[in-house]
Amino acid sequence: MIRTEGLVKRFGSIVALDGINVEIDEGVTLILGPNGGGKSTFLKIVAGVYKPTSGTVRVFGRDPWSNEELKREIGVSFDPPSVPSLITGREWLEFVARAKGYKKDEVEHVANLFEIDYLDETIRNYSSGMRKRLAIAQAFIGKPKLVILDEPLANLDFDQIRKVVKILKELRERTNFVIVSHIWEPVYGLADEVLVIGGGKVVMKGKAEELREDVKKLFSFRSEND
């Protein structure tokens, strides 16, 4: 589904991605790794938001940079969610649907999927969890073939995490996911593959069920006195 060769992204003197060679198959891939390791930059290149400095990326065999047709087939939700404040959730979802060339009925579809019953309130009045759910729902407009979610569980309480994970579990039958999540345990069960990116490089990649113990170690916390 995604293939990169020698993928490099620099921001001035910062090397965010330092030669990523990776193949990501259809299904669910969970991307983990340290802060500043390059995960979000990788997602943005796959989504066609950033142009690589060098190297190649192919998504469903096509270059995502400036490829509007491909972008219509991909849903993205970045973190923190960038949603406007002064319009209602419905107006924003309608705007996104129109911008991607889809009809308004997509709005009802995604609002029902994520049980958003506050669509007609002004976004300014939403809690951060309500904003987050709206931003995730937006990624499903147009029934995309690939959904990219950056920190989908950030700012959600336990109940909301359970609800969102349950919905993603149902949706995994209908689409493919690439998910970055520091809150990894609730989404780990969804993942087919795990990819760890750190220091702009691939640190680890493999089947989720085989890497569970390695991932646990990555996240284990021991104080210096232990």
Ligand SMILES: Nc1ncnc2c1ncn2[C@@H]1O[C@H](COP(=O)(O)OP(=O)(O)OP(=O)(O)O)[C@@H](O)[C@H]1O
């Ligand atoms: N638009 C940008 N301009 C300048 N530097 C950037 C930009 N985006 C990312 N970076 C830098 O690139 C590096 C990788 O950042 P990135 O956000 O991809 O990491 P990350 O793994 O997603 O981190 P986190 O887990 O903290 O979200 C960091 O050093 C970051 O400061």
